[in-house]
Amino acid sequence: MSSNAKHLPSIDAGHYKNTAGCETEVMPIPDVVKISMSQHIGAPCKPLVAKGDTVKVGQLIGDTDAFVSAPIHSSVSGTVVGIETQRSAVGGNDTLVVIETDKKQELWEGIKVPEVNDLPSFVKAVRESGLVGLGGASFPTHIKYNPRNIDDVHTLILNAAECEPFITSDHRGMLEDAQNIIDGMKLIMEYIGLDEAYVGIEANKPDAIALLDKMFAEQGLTNMHTFTLQDRYPKGAERVLVYEITGKEMKAGVLPADLGIILSNVTSVAFVGQYFKDGIPLIQKRMTVDGDAVAQPKNIIAPIGASIHDVIEFCGGYKAEPKKIIMGGPMMGRAIFSDEMPIVKNNNAILAFSKDKAYIPEETACINCGRCHSACPFGLLPTALAEAYERRDAQKLSDLQVMQCMECGSCSYVCPARRPLGFFNKLGKGVVKEAGIK
Amino acid sequence: MDKKYYNNLAVASAPHLVTAMDTSKTMMMVIIALMPSLLVSTYVFGFRCIILTAVCVAASVGFEWLYNKITGKRQTVGDLSAALTGVLIAFNVPSCFPYWMAIIGCFIAIVIVKQLYGGVGRNIANPAITARIVLFISFATEMTTWPVPRMSDIDAATSATPLGVLAEGSAADLPTNMEMFLGFIGGSMGEVSAIALLIGGLFLIWKKIISPIIPACFIGTVFVIALIYYAANGGDALTMAIFHVLAGGVMLGAFFMATDYVTSPIMPLGKVIMGVGCGVITMVVRLWGAYPEGVSFSILLMNLCTPLIDQLCIKLTYGGAKKNEK
Numbered sequence: 001m002s003s004n005a006k007h008l009p010s011i012d013a014g015h016y017k018n019t020a021g022c023e024t025e026v027m028p029i030p031d032v033v034k035i036s037m038s039q040h041i042g043a044p045c046k047p048l049v050a051k052g053d054t055v056k057v058g059q060l061i062g063d064t065d066a067f068v069s070a071p072i073h074s075s076v077s078g079t080v081v082g083i084e085t086q087r088s089a090v091g092g093n094d095t096l097v098v099i100e101t102d103k104k105q106e107l108w109e110g111i112k113v114p115e116v117n118d119l120p121s122f123v124k125a126v127r128e129s130g131l132v133g134l135g136g137a138s139f140p141t142h143i144k145y146n147p148r149n150i151d152d153v154h155t156l157i158l159n160a161a162e163c164e165p166f167i168t169s170d171h172r173g174m175l176e177d178a179q180n181i182i183d184g185m186k187l188i189m190e191y192i193g194l195d196e197a198y199v200g201i202e203a204n205k206p207d208a209i210a211l212l213d214k215m216f217a218e219q220g221l222t223n224m225h226t227f228t229l230q231d232r233y234p235k236g237a238e239r240v241l242v243y244e245i246t247g248k249e250m251k252a253g254v255l256p257a258d259l260g261i262i263l264s265n266v267t268s269v270a271f272v273g274q275y276f277k278d279g280i281p282l283i284q285k286r287m288t289v290d291g292d293a294v295a296q297p298k299n300i301i302a303p304i305g306a307s308i309h310d311v312i313e314f315c316g317g318y319k320a321e322p323k324k325i326i327m328g329g330p331m332m333g334r335a336i337f338s339d340e341m342p343i344v345k346n347n348n349a350i351l352a353f354s355k356d357k358a359y360i361p362e363e364t365a366c367i368n369c370g371r372c373h374s375a376c377p378f379g380l381l382p383t384a385l386a387e388a389y390e391r392r393d394a395q396k397l398s399d400l401q402v403m404q405c406m407e408c409g410s411c412s413y414v415c416p417a418r419r420p421l422g423f424f425n426k427l428g429k430g431v432v433k434e435a436g437i438k
Numbered sequence: 439m440d441k442k443y444y445n446n447l448a449v450a451s452a453p454h455l456v457t458a459m460d461t462s463k464t465m466m467m468v469i470i471a472l473m474p475s476l477l478v479s480t481y482v483f484g485f486r487c488i489i490l491t492a493v494c495v496a497a498s499v500g501f502e503w504l505y506n507k508i509t510g511k512r513q514t515v516g517d518l519s520a521a522l523t524g525v526l527i528a529f530n531v532p533s534c535f536p537y538w539m540a541i542i543g544c545f546i547a548i549v550i551v552k553q554l555y556g557g558v559g560r561n562i563a564n565p566a567i568t569a570r571i572v573l574f575i576s577f578a579t580e581m582t583t584w585p586v587p588r589m590s591d592i593d594a595a596t597s598a599t600p601l602g603v604l605a606e607g608s609a610a611d612l613p614t615n616m617e618m619f620l621g622f623i624g625g626s627m628g629e630v631s632a633i634a635l636l637i638g639g640l641f642l643i644w645k646k647i648i649s650p651i652i653p654a655c656f657i658g659t660v661f662v663i664a665l666i667y668y669a670a671n672g673g674d675a676l677t678m679a680i681f682h683v684l685a686g687g688v689m690l691g692a693f694f695m696a697t698d699y700v701t702s703p704i705m706p707l708g709k710v711i712m713g714v715g716c717g718v719i720t721m722v723v724r725l726w727g728a729y730p731e732g733v734s735f736s737i738l739l740m741n742l743c744t745p746l747i748d749q750l751c752i753k754l755t756y757g758g759a760k761k762n763e764k
Contacts, residue, residue, distance in 0.1 A: 013455060165455060324448045330455040337449050351454075359454050364517065365559035367461055370649075370704030379754055383704070401754050409453035416461045417559070423451035 006247065008240050008377040010232035011410045013165055013331060015204055019288050020168045024176055024299045027314045029101050033076050033305030034084065034342040035061065037095040040132040041139050042068030047097050053080045056108040058280050061097055070140040071130050074108075075283035075303035076101040089327065089334045089341065096342065099305070113279040119146070122191035129275045130282040130345070135159055135170075135236070135265035136328060138346040141272075144264065145192060147257035156189055156197040157245055157256070160266035161229050161236030163202060164329025167349045169286045170266050172299045174201075174208040177270045178215055184273030185224060192262055197224045199266065200241050204231035233331060234408040238263060240377050252404045267348070282345055289315045293322040293352040302343050308350055309339040324358035326351040331409045364417045372411035372421050378404050382411040382421040389428040394435030402428040461558075465518035467647045471638035472525055472694065478621045478631035482587045483533040487627050491528040493537050497544035498524030505553045519558045523547050526566035529628025529690060530734070531573060534585045539577050543569040563741045564701045567691075570734050584624035597624035600685045605730035615677060618684040629690040632683075639693030648697040651709035652716075656692035657683055659717025667725055687733035688720065695733075701741040705751040712747065715740045 038044035043066030049055060055074040062072035078101040088094040114125035127142035147153055158181070162170040174181065185197050201209050209226045216224045227245050229235040239250040241263070248259050256263040271282060283304055290297040295316030302311050308325065312318060326333040327341070328349055343350075353359075372382035381400055388396035402425055411421040480487040502520035506513050514520075527543050547565035555561045574581045586597040600623055603611050613623050621631025629635070642648045664682040668675040682688070687695075696702060696716050703712050716736040723732020 013453075013457075322447065324450075324454060326454055331453045333452060333454065335447070335449045335452075335454060337447055339447075353454075358448055359450075359456055360448055361450055361456075364461060364514075365557060367464075367519070367559045367699045368702075368704060369464070369699040373704055381704075381752065381754075384752070400752075404754075407452075413453050413456050414459075415456070416459055416464050418456060418460065420451050422453065426451070 007230060008243055009375060009379065010230065010235060010240075010377060011375045011413055013233040013410075013413055015231070016165045016290075017168050017171070017204065018166070019290055019297050019299050020171055020205075022168070022172070022298045024169075024172050024286055024301055025314075027300045027302045027306065027311065029076055029103055029105060029303055030306050030310040032081075032098060032100055032307075033303060034086075034096040034098050034307065035072060035074065035305035036088075036342055036344055037062045037072060037097065038088070039072060039138060039304070039344040039346070040068075040070045041137065042066060042070075044095065045069060045072050047083050047095060049080045049097060051080055051082050054078070055080060055099060056106045058111045058283060059108040060110070068140055068143065070127065070132050070142070071281075073130050073281040073283050074099060075305050077104050077106040078102045086341075087337075089336050097305075107280075111279045111281075114276060116187075116191070116276070119150070119191050119193075122187070125276070126272065128281070129271070131268060131271055131275070132282075132345050133265055134267040134271070134285070134346050134348065136332065136346055136348065137238075138344075141264065141268055144257075144262065145188065147255070147262070149257055150192070152260050153192060153257050153262055154195050154260045155246070155262070156185060156192075156194045157241065157261055157263045158185070158197065158199040158266045158269055159236055159238070159241055159263060160199050160201045160205075160208070161241060162205070163229075163231075163233045163236035164331050164333070164349070165233075166290045166351055167288045167329050169288045169299055169348045171205050171208055173267050173270055173286055174205070175211060177274075178211055180270040180273030180277075181212070181266060182215060182219065182221065182224070182273070183276070184269035184271070187272055187276055188262065188264070188269065189223075194262060195223060198227045198245050199225070200227045200229050200235075200245055202229045202231040202235055233413075234377065234406075234410060237377065237406055237408050239406060252406070285343065285345060285347055287311075287343070287347050288349040289351075290349065291322075291326075291351040291353045292357045293318050293320045293354040295319040302347075304345055305342045307340050307342055308336070311343060311350055312339065312352060318352065320354035320356075322352040322358075323355035323360075324353045326353075331413065332407065361418050361420055363419050366417050366419060369416060371414040371416065375410040375414045377408065377410065378406075380405055380411075380425075382425065385428055386419065386421055386424040389424045389431065392431055394431050394437055397428045398432050398437045402432055405429065461517045461519070464647060465522045467645055468642065468694065469518065469522050469525055471641045471647075472529065472628065474634035474637045475529065475621075475628045475631055475690070476525075478634040479529075479533065479627050482589070482621055482630060483585050483627065484588070487528075487533045490531070490533060490535065490537070490540060490627065491525055494528040494540050494544055495521050495524035497541045498527065498548050501545055501548040502553065505549055511557070514558055517558060520548055520552075523552070523565045526628075526694065527569050530566060530570040530626050530687070531581065532584050532625075533627040534583065535580055535627075539573060539580060542576075543573045546572050559700055561700055562745075563738055564695055564698045567695050567734050567737045567741070571738060574734070587622050587624060587630075589622045590624075599623070599625045599730070600681070601724065601730040604681075604685075612681065615680050615684060618681065626687065626690075629687045632689045635689040635693055639689070642693065642697075648693070649706070649709055651706055652697050652702060652713040653692040655710050655713025656696055656716045656720075657688060659714045660688055660721055663717065663721040663725075667721070682721070682724065686724075686731040691716065691720075691733040691737055696737050696740065701744055703744050703747045703751060705748065705753065707753070708744075708747040708751040711751070712740050712744065715743065
């Protein structure tokens with residue numbers, strides 16, 4: 001199913017889905033893993049293990065009482081050799097539990113298939129699984145599945161757009177793990193009480209659309225539908241996806257639940273389907289490893305806590321000296337400063353580019369072409385916002401709706417003068433928040 | 439590769455991917471779009487057209503290079519904006535225009551109109567249009583001494599432009615609309631051939647370099663005003679409306695000068711105001727003004743209104759947000 005009623009502006013950022021045909025390979029357990037205690041939006045976890053402790057696969061090693069949080073489990077069996085502090089990709093510090101692996105991968109005794117009979121027990125089980133939004137935002141999923149207006153929600157939307165160039169891990173997940181997706185959808189719809197479900201998939205993944213359509217039909221799931229999205233960027237941004245599928249505008253700060261929608265990433269839902277079968281928490285992740293500096297680009301399943309270096313070694317190592325390594329996609333991913341950083345739950349790609357392909361911005365003067373405005377899904381005026389930011393004019397930034405910006409980077413992408421317009425908006429939001437303008 | 443950690447990685451804000459269409463490629467597209475007109479002009483007026491264009495490009499790029507050198511600014515000639523200005527200046531003068539005067543025009547455009555206001559992106563008025571007006575006022579004779587097209591059967595050293603003929607009231611001597619469409623008429627070097635300019639303009643619209651709004655509103659307004667005027671005053675209204683669209687600088691102005699990013703509004707509604715405003719001022723000058731042609735004045739005036747138009751037209755589309763919602 002697809003509707004072509006109205007589309008928000010979008011851009012053609014290229015697809016580069018080089019690994020779409022690469023069946024997922026499971027990466028061997030490395031000698032050491034470093035498991036971060038902040039793998040979700042919200043309060044970081046406190047380590048529950050100390051140096052010298054032995055741990056097993058799936059064992060709870062980090063948790064907190066904070067509301068917005070998700071517990072963290074060991075991805076390996078082995079011995080804790082230390083608790084480290086490391087500078088994080090966003091600034092600030094991460095606490096890392098460092099585990100020397102014994103390669104036996106013994107399962108923790110505490111693992112059991114969750115028993116669920118109502119919404120509270122379902123939500124509790126989802127929290128205990130350690131699940132966070134795997135599309136990139138890493139918001140603890142159990143909070144999403146327990147909206148305040150539980151009686152008003154009626155529709156499940158799965159985000160399977162995968163609009164970021166290069167990334168194919170959700171695509172591979174749909175092809176290789178479709179039954180878990182469907183089982184996850186059933187559970188979510190049953191316990192939250194939802195009537196309809198839509199899986200939003202970009203048109204460049206016809207095999208995934210066909211497979212799900214076929215399985216929905218074969219299993220008589222008449223209330224589950226695929227929804228074909230334009231294969232343009234950023235159709236997978238939450239607020240864009242909701243608009244494309246339902247026609248409803250979702251301002252910044254509005255939750256999908258306020259519009260009657262539970263929105264989840266397709267890989268998160270596949271995990272739900274799996275977890276309620278074997279009880280193994282979120283300890284590994286499917287991701288795309290690509291970029292011109294990687295010898296053998298492929299899709300892999302990596303244990304959480306493996307270093308990016310180990311991941312790239314598994315993909316044949318570096319083919320050329322990397323100049324830029326990105327966690328996530330090239331449009332919204334984070335350029336990291338060291339390949340010693342560990343894989344976290346929401347990693348869906350590691351991209352390494354040599355200096356030939358690494359884009360190092362060199363800003364020139366704005367020529368007022370207006371392409372940034374035409375590219376913005378929400379019709380914001382990036383040039384005017386950049387000007388207001390340069391003057392640190394909080395009121396003007398607020399008037400120009402800087403808070404509506406979702407930092408998709410489309411404006412920066414199309415800018416012929418190579419101005420970091422999306423980044424200015426990010427900084428501009430900080431100015432508005434600091435000034436306390438509502 | 440051996441075990442080795444890279445701590446010299448480039449860290450920058452997302453996105454890590456950008457379009458290939460940068461400023462210099464954009465300018466190059468516009469220059470390419472002007473080439474059909476240069477070819478027709480060279481056919482009509484002779485090889486001097488190419489030399490004049492080369493002189494103007496060299497002078498414009500040279501002045502920009504020198505200005506940046508002297509003031510110690512980052513060199514910007516690579517963005518091709520100065521080269522484009524050079525081509526446009528050549529297009530806006532008669533093909534027999536003295537080189538030294540053309541070079542003065544380039545100086546005015548690049549140094550006074552563009553660089554003194556802060557360089558590319560910061561100028562208030564279109565450099566080439568302003569240069570044309572300054573040259574027109576400074577060297578009135580040379581700027582209105584039109585070479586004879588090769589296919590003209592008039593045996594004379596100079597000819598007149600169709601608008602000049604019209605201003606003198608001798609409507610019977612006007613060229614046919616087909617001659618004007620092809621460009622076999624007197625006029626500024628690059629503005630005579632409507633078909634060549636149309637091809638270039640449509641190419642830019644197809645490549646999404648320019649929006650069709652300004653050219654459509656500009657040309658449409660000229661057409662409608664001429665139609666009403668001649669219908670009210672007697673005469674073949676349709677023929678005269680087409681005549682006004684094809685004559686003078688409307689085609690060049692509408693597709694290549696009024697659409698200059700820097701000096702035109704970015705919001706769609708602003709572009710409508712820009713296009714209609716240019717059309718109205720052009721026709722007011724042509725029909726009631728002292729000069730036969732008003733395209734350059736119209737564009738300059740609308741350039742000056744652009745910041746105001748942009749301010750008035752800010753409309754945020756998504757989320758129902760209005761500008762001053764407080």
